Amino acid sequence: xxxxxxxxxxxxxxxxxxxxxxxxxxxxxxxxxxxxxxxxxxxxxxxxxxxxxxxxxxxxxxxxxxxxxxxxxxxxxxxxxxxxxxxxxxxxxxxxxxxxxxxxxxxxxxxxxxxxxxxxxxxxxxxxxxxxxxxxxxxxxxxxxxxxxxxxxxxxxxxxxxxxxxxxxxxxxxxxxxxxxxxxxxxxxxxxxxxxxxxxxxxxxxxxxxxxxxxxxxxxxxxxxxxxxxxxxxxxxxxxxxxxxxxxxxxxxxxxxxxxxxxxxxxxxxxxxxxxxxxxxxxxxxxxxxxxxxxxxxxxxxxxxxxxxxxxxxxxxxxxxxxxxxxxxxxxxxxxxxxxxxxxxx
Amino acid sequence: xxxxxxxxxxxxxxxxxxxxxxxxxxxxxxxxxxxxxxxxxxxxxxxxxxxxxxxxxxxxxxxxxxxxxxxxxxxxxxxxxxxxxxxxxxxxxxxxxxxxxxxxxxxxxxxxxxxxxxxxxxxxxxxxxxxxxxxxxxxxxxxxxxxxxxxxxxxxxxxxxxxxxxxxxxxxxxxxxxxxxxxxxxxxxxxxxxxxxxxxxxxxxxxxxxxxxxxxxxxxxxxxxxxxxxxxxxxxxxxxxxxxxxxxxxxxxxxxxxxxxxxxxxxxxxxxxxxxxxxxxxxxxxxxxxxxxxxxxxxxxxxxxxxxxxxxxxxxxxxxxxxxxxxxxxxxxxxxxxxxxxxxxxxxxxxxxxxxxxxxxxxxxxxxxxxx
Ligand SMILES: Nc1ncnc2c1ncn2[C@@H]1O[C@H](COP(=O)(O)OP(=O)(O)OP(=O)(O)O)[C@@H](O)[C@H]1O
Ligand SMILES: Nc1ncnc2c1ncn2[C@@H]1O[C@H](COP(=O)(O)OP(=O)(O)O)[C@@H](O)[C@H]1O
Ligand code: SF4
Ligand code: SF4
Ligand SMILES: [Mg+2]
Ligand SMILES: [Mg+2]
Numbered sequence: 168x169x170x171x172x173x174x175x176x177x178x179x180x181x182x183x184x185x186x187x188x189x190x191x192x193x194x195x196x197x198x199x200x201x202x203x204x205x206x207x208x209x210x211x212x213x214x215x216x217x218x219x220x221x222x223x224x225x226x227x228x229x230x231x232x233x234x235x236x237x238x239x240x241x242x243x244x245x246x247x248x249x250x251x252x253x254x255x256x257x258x259x260x261x262x263x264x265x266x267x268x269x270x271x272x273x274x275x276x277x278x279x280x281x282x283x284x285x286x287x288x289x290x291x292x293x294x295x296x297x298x299x300x301x302x303x304x305x306x307x308x309x310x311x312x313x314x315x316x317x318x319x320x321x322x323x324x325x326x327x328x329x330x331x332x333x334x335x336x337x338x339x340x341x342x343x344x345x346x347x348x349x350x351x352x353x354x355x356x357x358x359x360x361x362x363x364x365x366x367x368x369x370x371x372x373x374x375x376x377x378x379x380x381x382x383x384x385x386x387x388x389x390x391x392x393x394x395x396x397x398x399x400x401x402x403x404x405x406x407x408x409x410x411x412x413x414x415x416x417x418x419x420x421x422x423x424x425x426x427x428x429x430x431x432x433x434x435x436x437x438x439x440x441x442x443x444x445x446x447x448x449x450x451x452x453x454x455x456x457x458x459x460x461x462x463x464x465x466x467x468x469x470x471x472x473x474x475x476x477x478x479x480x481x482x483x484x485x486x487x488x489x490x491x492x493x494x495x496x497x498x499x500x501x502x503x504x505x506x507x508x509x510x511x512x513x
Numbered sequence: 514x515x516x517x518x519x520x521x522x523x524x525x526x527x528x529x530x531x532x533x534x535x536x537x538x539x540x541x542x543x544x545x546x547x548x549x550x551x552x553x554x555x556x557x558x559x560x561x562x563x564x565x566x567x568x569x570x571x572x573x574x575x576x577x578x579x580x581x582x583x584x585x586x587x588x589x590x591x592x593x594x595x596x597x598x599x600x601x602x603x604x605x606x607x608x609x610x611x612x613x614x615x616x617x618x619x620x621x622x623x624x625x626x627x628x629x630x631x632x633x634x635x636x637x638x639x640x641x642x643x644x645x646x647x648x649x650x651x652x653x654x655x656x657x658x659x660x661x662x663x664x665x666x667x668x669x670x671x672x673x674x675x676x677x678x679x680x681x682x683x684x685x686x687x688x689x690x691x692x693x694x695x696x697x698x699x700x701x702x703x704x705x706x707x708x709x710x711x712x713x714x715x716x717x718x719x720x721x722x723x724x725x726x727x728x729x730x731x732x733x734x735x736x737x738x739x740x741x742x743x744x745x746x747x748x749x750x751x752x753x754x755x756x757x758x759x760x761x762x763x764x765x766x767x768x769x770x771x772x773x774x775x776x777x778x779x780x781x782x783x784x785x786x787x788x789x790x791x792x793x794x795x796x797x798x799x800x801x802x803x804x805x806x807x808x809x810x811x812x813x814x815x816x817x818x819x820x821x822x823x824x825x826x827x828x829x830x831x832x833x834x835x836x837x838x839x840x841x842x843x844x845x846x847x848x849x850x851x852x853x854x855x856x857x858x859x860x861x862x863x864x865x866x867x868x869x870x871x872x873x874x875x876x877x878x879x880x881x882x883x884x885x
Binding site for chain 1 (some may be wrong): 533556576672674688690691718719720721722723724726727735745746747748749750751752771772774785786787788789790791792793794796797799800801802803804806866867868869870873874875876877878880883
C-alpha cells in the first residue's frame with residue numbers, strides 16, 4: 168500500500184491547505200506588552216491529503232510543523248489562507264458547524280504523558296469525546312471496550328489511570344480516544360517521538376493496520392525522516408515555515424532535489440555499518456536562523472551548501488532576492504530551489 | 514558475582530583508525546548497586562570490557578539498562594551511596610577506590626567525558642575562550658595569548674564560525690549545538706587517551722547532530738583517543754563504532770564488531786531492536802516491536818531478564834541467567850540459551866508484528882455503522 172502513489176492526484180483530496188500563513192506577535196516583557204516583532208511560523212503552506220493516504224510533514228524543530236497541524240484542525244486562527252475539508256473551508260465556519268466537523272478530524276499529540284488527563288480513568292478518557300458529542304448512550308460502553316482491545320489493551324485496564332501505563336501504552340490510549348468518533352482524518356503530531364524504538368515500532372504498526380482496516384487519512388508530523396519514510400505515501404519537507412520539497416516517499420528519498428532535503432537525508436546515519444561508511448555526505452553549517460527575522464529570498468540560503476560552494480555571484484543574487492517557488496523544474500516533483508538538482512544519497 | 518573468564522575482547526581487535534594497540538581501559542566485573550527502600554537497585558551487573566588505543570566502542574540499550582551508570586563508575590562520578598565493586602584500570606592503574614587526587618589527575622585529562630547536556634561540563638560564569646585556554650594551559654606551559662590562539666584553532670576545528678569573536682561569548686550566548694562543540698574543543702585541548710561520550714547528540718536537531726558527530730570524530734582522530742560512545746541511535750553506532758556492546762537490565766547481552774552485531778545478531782533482544790527500526794534506505798517493511806517493558810532492576814528474579822518479552826523463551830530461561838558466550842567467532846559474544854537458533858532467522862521470524870485486535874475492531878465498526 169505504501170509508496171503506491173495513492174496520492175491526491177485523480178480523486179478529490181479529503182483535506183487541503185491553501186496558502187496557509189501564521190504569524191505570532193513577539194511582545195516585550197514588562198507591564199506594557201508592546202509588540203516588538205513577528206514570528207513567521209508558517210508561510211504560504213499548501214498541500215493536499217488524499218482519501219486513505221498518509222502525508223508526512225517533516226522538518227527540524229521550530230520549522231512550523233505543529234503550527235501547521237493546529238491550523239489544519241482550526242485549533243488556532245490562521246493569519247491568512249484556507250483549509251478545505253471535503254470542499255468546505257474550515258477557517259470560515261461558525262463554531263457550531265466546526266464542532267460538528269471536529270468529529271471527522273482528530274489529533275494525537277506527541278507527549279503521551281501530558282496529553283491524557285491524569286485524574287481520569289482510561290475508560291473515561293476514551294469515552295469523553297463520545298460524551299461531548301452526545302453519542303455515549305448509544306453503545307458507548309461497548310465501543311470503549313472494543314477500542315481498548317483494538318489497540319492492544321485489556322478491558323480491565325479501563326479502570327486504571329494514565330500514570331499506571333508505559334509510554335507506548337499511553338500513546339495507544341491516545342489513539343483509542345482519537346478513534347472513538349470514527350474520524351476520517353487523523354492528525355498525528357510526533358506521535359512516536361517520545362518512545363524507545365522497540366516501543367515506537369508497535370505504535371507505527373498499529374497506525375498502519377488501523378489505516379488499512381478503516382481507510383483513515385493521516386497527516387503525520389515528525390522530525391524523524393526514517394519514521395516518515397516508513398509510514399508516509401507522500402512527504403512534504405519544511406524549513407523555516409515553508410515547504411521546500413514534496414513528492415512520493417520514493418521520489419523524495421531516491422532523488423531529493425532541494426539542498427535542504429539532501430542535507431537532511433545525509434544527516435541521518437543508516438543502521439547498516441557497510442552502507443553508512445560508504446555514503447556520500449552533504450553537511451550544512453550553522454544553526455537555523457530565527458523565524459522572527461527569516462532571510463530574504465530563499466530562507467535556506469544562509470546554510471545552503473550549494474549557495475556557499477557551487478553558485479556564481481550572479482546565481483547567488485537570485486537566491487537572495489527571489490523566493491523560489493515550489494514547482495517541478497524537471498526533477499519529476501516540486502522543489503523550492505532555483506537550482507534544484509536530483510541527487511542520489513542512499 | 515558472575516565470574517566471566519571471557520573478558521570482552523579475547524582477541525586483539527584492529528580499530529578502524531589503526532593497528533591493534535594496547536589496552537588503555539580495562540573494566541572487569543563492574544557491578545553497581547544503589548540501596549533503595551524497595552531493595553538494591555542493581556544498575557550494573559558484572560560488566561567487563563577492554564578498550565584499545567584509538568578504538569571506538571559503542572554502547573546501546575534501552576533507557577535504564579545501565580549505560581550511563583557504567584560510564585559514571587569508570588569516571589568515579591557516582592553519588593556516594595552507590596555500591597561499586599569490580600575493577601577499572603586505566604593504563605594498568607586501578608581507578609576504583611583510588612584517592613580523589615589520583616582520580617583528578619586522570620579525570621578530564623587522560624579520560625574526557627562528554628555528556629548529553631553541555632552545561633554539565635561548562636562553567637556559566639566564564640567566557641568560552643577562557644575555559645578552552647585554561648584547558649590548554651593545564652597541559653602546555655604557554656602564555657595566555659598563545660593559549661587563546663590555540664583556543665581559536667580548536668574552535669575552528671569543530672567548525673564554529675568566526676571563532677576569534679566567539680572566544681568572548683559566554684555559554685548562554687550560544688546554541689545547544691555550539692556549546693556541545695565547545696565541550697569537544699575542550700576535550701581536544703586536554704589531549705585525552707579516552708573520550709567517553711554519553712548521548713552527545715540527543716535532543717539536538719538532525720543536521721546539528723551530524724555536525725557534532727563530525728566534530729567528535731575529528732577530535733578522536735586528532736588526539737588518537739579511544740572512545741566509548743553511548744547512544745540510542747543505532748545509525749550513529751553503525752557509522753562510528755568498531756565494536757558494539759548491547760546492554761539489557763544492567764548486563765552485557767551481546768558484544769561484537771559492528772558487522773557481527775548488525776548483520777548476524779545472536780541475542781533475541783538485539784534481533785528485535787534492529788527489526789524495530791524504520792529504515793531510510795528502503796521502502797517500508799513490517800517492523801518488529803518488542804512488547805512489554807524492561808524489567809525492574811530491583812529484586813530481580815533469577816533467569817534471563819529478557820524472558821517476559823522474549824518469543825523464544827523456554828523453561829530454562831526462567832531459571833538460569835545465560836552467560837556471555839562466543840557465537841560466530843571468538844570476539845562475538847551473546848548471552849542467550851537459544852543463540853544458535855537465531856542463525857539465519859530474520860526479526861520477523863522471531864517477533865510477532867501484528868498489533869491490532871482485528872476482531873475487536875470489526876466489532877467496533879459494526880456496532881457504530883452509520884453513526885458518524
Ligand atoms: N543515583 C541513582 N540512584 C538510584 N538509582 C539509580 C541512580 N542512577 C541510576 N539509577 C538506576 O540505575 C539504572 C541504570 O541507569 P542508567 O542511567 O545507567 O541507564 P541508561 O542506560 O544510561 O539509560 P538512558 O538511556 O535513559 O540514559 C536505572 O534503573 C536507574 O534508575
Ligand atoms: N503560541 C506561539 N507564540 C509565539 N511563537 C510560537 C507559538 N507557537 C509556535 N511559535 C513559534 O513558531 C515557530 C514554529 O513552531 P512549531 O510549529 O511549534 O514548530 P515545530 O512543530 O516544527 O517544531 C517556532 O519558531 C515557534 O517558536
Ligand atoms: S535557492 Fe539558492 S540558496 Fe536556496 S536552496 Fe536553492 S541554491 Fe540554495
Ligand atoms: S535466554 Fe531465553 S529468554 Fe533469554 S533471550 Fe535467550 S531465549 Fe530469550
Ligand atoms: Mg512540534
Ligand atoms: Mg543514560
